Amino acid sequence: MRFVLHAMLLSFAVFLAQPRVVDAQANVKQIRLTEKQVQGFISAQKDMVAITRKMSAARDKPDSQLNQELKAAEPVEYPSNIDLVLQYYDKIEAALQ
Numbered sequence: 001m002r003f004v005l006h007a008m009l010l011s012f013a014v015f016l017a018q019p020r021v022v023d024a025q026a027n028v029k030q031i032r033l034t035e036k037q038v039q040g041f042i043s044a045q046k047d048m049v050a051i052t053r054k055m056s057a058a059r060d061k062p063d064s065q066l067n068q069e070l071k072a073a074e075p076v077e078y079p080s081n082i083d084l085v086l087q088y089y090d091k092i093e094a095a096l097q
Helices: 002-017 035-058 064-072 079-087 089-096
Strands: none
Touching: 002 035, 002 079, 002 089, 035 089, 079 089
């Protein structure tokens, strides 16, 4: 689960690093990614798509297996990162498609 969280955060970082039109209010700092980070992002795509689909399907109905997996997950080291990902989740999902 920690790998999945790391992959999601890496996906978000890659999303932020992509060139795009930025409005005057957004002050986004771009970062240079290492080859290892890019390879990690690419290798995590298959798992990320499966998890995203599973999460989308679980929105409408409770999934006991998913709940068990979430309860078994390790505590998040930096909870503020979760808030950041949730804030931009719709944009991340669109970028992965």
